Amino acid sequence: MSLSESLRSVTSGARSVSRLGEALAKQSRSVRWSFGAICILALYLLPWWPNVPVLGWIVETPGTSFPSVLTDQVVIFVLVALGLNVVVGLAGLLDLGYVGFYAVGAYTVAILSSQHANLPWLLCMPIAVLVSMLAGVILGTPTLRLRGDYLAIVTLGFGEIIRITANNMHWLGDSRGISNIATPPSIGPLKFGVLDAKPYYFLGFTTILIVIFLLRRLENSRVGRSWNAIREDEDAAELMGVDTFKFKLWAFAIGAAIGGLAGSLYAGKVQFINPNNFPLQLSILFLAAVVLGGAGNMWGAVVGGALVAWMPERFRGFADKRVFVFGVALVLVMVFRPQGLIPRKIRKERWLESWKPSSGTALGSKE
Amino acid sequence: MSDNLLELDHVTMQFGGVTALDDVTFAIRRGEILGLIGPNGAGKTTCFNVMTGVYAATSGGVHFDGTSLAGLKRFQITKRGIARTFQNIRLFPDMTAIENVMVGADANHRTSVGGALLGLPRHHREEAEGRNMAMELLTFMGIADRAGDAARNLPYGYQRRLEIARALATKPQLLCLDEPAAGFTPAEKVELMDLIRKIRAQGYTVLLIEHDMSLVMGVTDRIVVLDFGKVIATGTPSEVQDNPAVVAAYLGVPDDDA
Numbered sequence: 001m002s003l004s005e006s007l008r009s010v011t012s013g014a015r016s017v018s019r020l021g022e023a024l025a026k027q028s029r030s031v032r033w034s035f036g037a038i039c040i041l042a043l044y045l046l047p048w049w050p051n052v053p054v055l056g057w058i059v060e061t062p063g064t065s066f067p068s069v070l071t072d073q074v075v076i077f078v079l080v081a082l083g084l085n086v087v088v089g090l091a092g093l094l095d096l097g098y099v100g101f102y103a104v105g106a107y108t109v110a111i112l113s114s115q116h117a118n119l120p121w122l123l124c125m126p127i128a129v130l131v132s133m134l135a136g137v138i139l140g141t142p143t144l145r146l147r148g149d150y151l152a153i154v155t156l157g158f159g160e161i162i163r164i165t166a167n168n169m170h171w172l173g174d175s176r177g178i179s180n181i182a183t184p185p186s187i188g189p190l191k192f193g194v195l196d197a198k199p200y201y202f203l204g205f206t207t208i209l210i211v212i213f214l215l216r217r218l219e220n221s222r223v224g225r226s227w228n229a230i231r232e233d234e235d236a237a238e239l240m241g242v243d244t245f246k247f248k249l250w251a252f253a254i255g256a257a258i259g260g261l262a263g264s265l266y267a268g269k270v271q272f273i274n275p276n277n278f279p280l281q282l283s284i285l286f287l288a289a290v291v292l293g294g295a296g297n298m299w300g301a302v303v304g305g306a307l308v309a310w311m312p313e314r315f316r317g318f319a320d321k322r323v324f325v326f327g328v329a330l331v332l333v334m335v336f337r338p339q340g341l342i343p344r345k346i347r348k349e350r351w352l353e354s355w356k357p358s359s360g361t362a363l364g365s366k367e
Numbered sequence: 368m369s370d371n372l373l374e375l376d377h378v379t380m381q382f383g384g385v386t387a388l389d390d391v392t393f394a395i396r397r398g399e400i401l402g403l404i405g406p407n408g409a410g411k412t413t414c415f416n417v418m419t420g421v422y423a424a425t426s427g428g429v430h431f432d433g434t435s436l437a438g439l440k441r442f443q444i445t446k447r448g449i450a451r452t453f454q455n456i457r458l459f460p461d462m463t464a465i466e467n468v469m470v471g472a473d474a475n476h477r478t479s480v481g482g483a484l485l486g487l488p489r490h491h492r493e494e495a496e497g498r499n500m501a502m503e504l505l506t507f508m509g510i511a512d513r514a515g516d517a518a519r520n521l522p523y524g525y526q527r528r529l530e531i532a533r534a535l536a537t538k539p540q541l542l543c544l545d546e547p548a549a550g551f552t553p554a555e556k557v558e559l560m561d562l563i564r565k566i567r568a569q570g571y572t573v574l575l576i577e578h579d580m581s582l583v584m585g586v587t588d589r590i591v592v593l594d595f596g597k598v599i600a601t602g603t604p605s606e607v608q609d610n611p612a613v614v615a616a617y618l619g620v621p622d623d624d625a
Contacts, residue, residue: 214484221483221490222473222497225462229470232459239419241445241474241537250480346517347463355502 011333014303014341021299025348044205046070047198061313067197071269073309075204076262081289081305082211082298083258088287089296089344090224091251092231093144094152097159098286100139101256103278104132105263107166110273113182115173121182125264132260133253140252144245147234159283167275177274181267192268200269207265208302211258215298218254227251231296292333294340303341369433372397372541372572373418373449378427380413380596387413389596390427395541400563400573402587402604404580406616409593411576412454415545419451420444432540446474450539452530454546454576460519464510464529467518468501471536497536504532508562524555528562535566542566543574548582560586580617584608592616 047067050056108128166172183192190199226247229237293304315322371394380388420441476493505511508528548556584604592600594616
């Protein structure tokens with residue numbers, strides 16, 4: 001299969017996913033729910049996919065353990081893409097230093113569970129989320145007064161500051177990094193150790209489901225509407241009564257919290273981190289995941305994150321040319337699907353069809 | 368309570384060496400339709416921008432409903448009760464018509480991240496209220512048939528009216544319309560003027576910018592005429608129409624008179 005053919009299949013696959021979504025939206029609630037349940041079940045079984053004929057040949061990652069790719073790469077990238085999508089895709093703020101929040105999350109777990117204390121992972125994780133969120137607020141408060149390119153440059157600097165600080169501070173383990181990071185606690189048959197990556201995948205996937213559930217609530221509320229309005233026209237939004245600074249800061253904080261959550265999962269899995277795990281390139285890849293998937297569409301972020309994480313491993317067969325192949329693949333996808341694989345959709349207002357005027361009129365109720 | 372809803376008190380606005388507004392003083396009375404007219408570049412939109420907090424006046428002050436607006440952020444001014452439309456349409460293009468209006472309605476809502484995440488009753492109540500209000504406003508403006516369409520896909524006349532609906536959704540006391548009839552055919556203009564009268568009949572005070580004199584004459588109660596940043600006339604449409612300074616500003620002064 002030539003590269004262009006495989007790419008065409010990726011883009012047409014994305015198109016059929018979009019179409020499938022539209023077809024599903026027309027179905028009744030029970031059909032949609034059962035379809036969702038089957039998908040979730042199939043995705044929980046993802047670590048076993050390489051054993052399935054045909055499908056296995058497509059998803060397998062030659063030379064690397066597939067479950068490890070899922071936990072160390074795919075889960076992390078999907079979570080990060082979901083978080084970055086809030087900042088970039090919904091609120092329209094270009095953040096080039098997102099790896100900083102990911103690093104803050106990972107380092108918080110590392111410090112609290114190994115370097116300076118022995119707290120269990122389950123306690124470190126929420127602390128890491130809060131610390132990352134705080135980092136988002138601290139970075140956002142002065143910088144969110146900037147727009148566009150200026151914001152991008154400042155956030156770019158932030159990502160580097162975090163990495164260089166970690167590299168130079170003995171308290172943060174300097175360039176040697178921090179080892180013996182606590183793993184999540186074992187629950188019954190799920191043993192979080194070094195031998196089996198699957199429990200980490202189940203934990204990671206469950207986390208993704210929870211994050212999606214919560215983000216959907218935000219998207220379908222005043223908060224999501226304000227983010228969209230800010231992205232579309234910040235000045236007009238403010239003149240229509242949107243507290244733009246507050247909602248931009250919330251987008252930053254929520255994005256940072258999800259980045260930190262991904263970092264804490266990563267640290268708990270690999271148990272050893274050093275500053276080289278958090279290069280600037282990772283920020284770029286995170287952004288690539290969101291843009292490739294379709295900025296502003298949560299499902300796009302999921303697909304984009306998964307692909308950007310998985311493709312380099314899938315192409316390992318190309319040996320030292322794999323990064324080149326990956327780069328060409330990204331460029332071609334953007335040529336054929338400039339809005340991303342699953343572009344942002346105009347919201348469907350289901351309730352519109354059944355809307356009936358209520359007794360009091362909006363204009364009259366002013367008095 | 369004073370009769371004046373909004374007062375501009377000796378407002379001067381300078382951009383570098385350019386004086387866009389020069390000692391402008393006028394008031395908008397409750398319940399009236401005030402026309403703000405003047406030739407191109409007279410400072411009409413700048414006047415709007417000072418009132419809505421886009422620019423901070425170089426000197427002078429704006430008082431709304433008895434209190435000064437100085438130092439308030441733009442969204443706070445909107446929440447106080449001044450809403451506006453834009454000379455060049457500025458909708459949220461990728462959002463549906465109904466969502467555009469709901470953003471305006473959100474100005475009076477308080478649900479934030481916590482309430483939305485937990486799905487608190489207030490979130491559901493405010494969503495329902497926003498939807499109903501938005502649909503009623505779209506119906507009132509005569510554009511409810513395209514409520515579910517992206518703003519960018521609406522015809523021009525719909526977009527203009529959607530902007531007014533969005534502004535009304537913030538429940539303003541004062542509605543500022545910046546050339547709402549720009550680009551309309553004469554028939555559409557007449558229709559719009561009827562609509563503005565209907566809005567006033569609901570109890571809103573309206574400030575209308577328009578440089579088409581003939582159009583403003585029929586709908587406004589009073590008119591303020593700006594020229595080169597100065598108020599050159601104030602009065603009823605008929606008074607203003609006969610004012611020689613206004614005629615000169617619009618038609619120019621013959622050379623032998625100058």
